[in-house]
Amino acid sequence: MNREVKKFSSQEPINMSSSDLGFAKKVGQVAGTDLNSCLTCMSCSGGCPMYPYMDYGPHGIMRLAVLGLKKEALTSTTIWRCVGCHTCAAVCPMAINIAGVMDYLREECLSDKLPVGDVPLMQFHRAFLTSVRFHGRSSKVELMGLHKLFTLGSGPKAWMQDAVLGVKMILKRKLHLLPSRISGSGLSQIRKIVTGPWRSR
């Protein structure tokens, strides 16, 4: 994947016509944090391992949320390329729960049925949770199979990616072919929990 040019780096004025100024407050309430305390210091983006591959970076998402630019935030690649490592929150001098904000924004993007900024990564999460809905536990081999199935449209490179390595690891029994599973009654409990708008994407 190519590194992305940051969308806030141009001299163009930011278009505020679609601003929803209640957005920052709502995001802050759900994620249990105060976005208006953001210093715009960019410590979060400095620590973020995925920053080179994001369109805004975590500090940019903080700005979008404070400015109420909801649609830009929810359709960004940044929220999907966040791996949830919590480095941003750990280095934030104002102790903002930035990783929690990313979680909330992904959820909003799905429930508002907006376009997803990075479909293959979203489909990975969907494949994982689908595997959990099958067994109550996850299976790495099944997860990779489901992911290839869900991203069939991505072309032959994606189908063959890591196939040789994957087979090698299965043969070494580094990855077990069969999943471990929970009881039938446990599974019906899990299926009630592991649900949400992601299931129809």
Place this chain on the structure above:
Amino acid sequence: MSDYLMEASYFPGCTMKTGVEESNLPMQIVLSKLKVKLEEINDWNCCGSSSGHAMNHEIPVGMGARNFSRITPGKPVVIPCPNCFRNWATAKHHLENEPETKKKYEDSFGRLATDVQLLNIYDLYYQVLKKAKEDSVTFENTKPLNGLKVAVYYGCSAMYPKDLRPTDQPKDSVEQVMKDLGAEVVVWPWPHQCCSAFVSAVYPEIAEEFITKIVGGAAAAGAECLVTTCAMCQMNVEMRIISSNMPNPMPIFHLNQLMAIYLGEKASAHGDWWKFHLVDPVPLLKKVSLWD
């Protein structure tokens, strides 16, 4: 009196259950030598992993709640995977601070024993070795890891967020454990660098970039191997060393393996661990005379 120093519930997690024998087998040996008895939680479920909280914030809390309903009250829970630990701790935080959430799940699953202590495996090792030093307890037949130059690689999940970690653990507990074991711990730039986690499965080129940085940083600091507590990090590092054809591959050990060798297990008797490694650690073990 019980023959055990500690009895705990055990949450293996999906990774330990369906793979990673090379870490699971030595862990069982180490725990029996340290007189810790683990009892696997009956009918546990997945913690939600990275994908649960990425898609719906209720998933890790709900899945954690079901697990909390299945543990033995009063006994600590040992969790070998740092990401599972984080999801457990997140669920515990929400269930303890939001009475209505807790009530909702207690209505479905019965009593939730959220007041138990959660321990990562290295928290446990650190506590045991510290206590042994304080009480001047020595272990029998130990084999110090003299001459092994190691870079401690925590990965991103092990130490963050600070609020969810036990308060009595220092930030460099694994370094301290490795020093107690006699290894030479190098100072290097990337102990908490993300291994790229699930991104590795979707964009291998990003994982290769990250792992090249990690392995290169460790080599430049003089390390001959990495040691980690996270099975996901271990797998990603090995996979991407292979897939990127790195010219100077470096073996990466699980902490459990080095603990087992220190406590007297013969590395040469455990081909059943080393065969799972994609980067063979045996030449290094022979070089530093830890093979026999």
